[in-house]
Amino acid sequence: MTEWLTTDQQRAWRAYLLGSTLLSERLERDLREKHDLSLAEYEILVRLSESGDKALRMAELADSVKNSRSRITHTVNRLAADGFVVRRQCDSDGRGVIAALTDKGYAKLVDAAPDHVQSVRDALVDLIEEDDLVRLGRAFGAIAERLGSAGPREAGAIRESRRSAETTGDVSRG
Amino acid sequence: MTEWLTTDQQRAWRAYLLGSTLLSERLERDLREKHDLSLAEYEILVRLSESGDKALRMAELADSVKNSRSRITHTVNRLAADGFVVRRQCDSDGRGVIAALTDKGYAKLVDAAPDHVQSVRDALVDLIEEDDLVRLGRAFGAIAERLGSAGPREAGAIRESRRSAETTGDVSRG
DNA sequence: TGTAATCGGTTGAACATTCAACTAGTTGCG
C-alpha cells in the first residue's frame, strides 16, 4: 500500500520538478547560445581536462559522467568532428579507445568555463543561502549514492577509483 | 570578471548535477517500465486531471508544465493515439484546441500514480530529512521564480492565474 | 470594412538519446 505525499512534501517535490527543469534548460541554452556546446559535451571536456594526461578510455569517460557507452560514442563523435577531441587506439588493450582532448578542445573549454560558471551562479549558487546549498549538495549526494550503482544499463562494477581532486589542468570548477 | 566557485560550492553543484540526473532517469525509467509513460506524458495527465472539467487548452497545458507549444502538440498526439486524451475544438476561439482527458486516460493515471509516488519516495522524499526537503523545495521555488518568466521561447506574458490547489479529481499527489 | 499585426497551434526537418544487435579483442580454462 503506497503512502501518499503530505502537502508539504508534494509542494517541495513540485517546486523541485519545475525548478530543476528550468535550471537545466537555462544552463543548456546559455552554453548552446554562447559556445555552441551541450551540457553533455561540456561535461566531457571537463572530465578530459581533469584527467592526468587529458585523455581517458571511453568506458572511464562513460562512467565518470554516468552516460551509456553508446551515448559517449555518439557525443565523442560530435566532439571529434569539431576537432575538440581525437580518438586513439589503446596500446594495452586492443579493444580500447582513448579519447584525448586537443589543444583546440582545451581552448574551447577555457573559453566556455567562465560563462558557464556565471550561469550556474546566476541560476543557482547566488540564489540560495550558502547553508542551503551545502544541504542541497548533501541531499543529492545521498540520492546519487542510492541510485548510482544501477544507472545506465551497462554501468559495470562499482569502481571506487575516484580520481584525486587536485588534478592538473583543472579549468572546470563549474 | 567571473568569480570561480569555492570548493564547497563546486562540490554541491556537482553532487546536484549527478544526483538530479540519476533521479530523473530513475523516475523516467520506472514510469516507462511499469506503465509505458514518459514523465512528460504523466505530467500532462496530472494537469488535465486537476483541471475542473478534466480538459485544458493546449496553451494552458503548455504553460502549466512549462513546455513549448510544439512539444505539447507532439506529446498530446501520442497521448491521443493511445486514447488517453481527445482533441476538441474550442467554441470561444476558432484557433483554440482543447485536450480532454478520457476515462481511459484517467484510469491510466489512477493506475500509474501510486507507483510513481512510490518512486518519488524511494528516490528522493524518504532519503532526506523533512527539514532538508522543505528547504530544497524553497530553493527550487526561488530558482523557478528567477528563471520562470523566460522559459520555453514562446512562454508568453506572465499569467499569474495560478489555479487553486484544491481542485476536483486530484489523483496526482506526486 | 479592410488590412496589418499578432496569436494559437501544427508541421516537418534536424538533431540527440535509447535500445538492441553486432564486431572484434580478451580472458578463463580444459
Add this chain to the structure above:
DNA sequence: CGCAACTAGTTGAATGTTCAACCGATTACA
C-alpha cells in the same frame, strides 16, 4: 592450443525534442 564467455566499443533504427516556417483565426485600428 582451442573454444566459450565476456568486455569494449560501434552501429543504425526508433523515438523524442527543438527549431523555424507555416496556416488560419482574431484583434487593432484606420
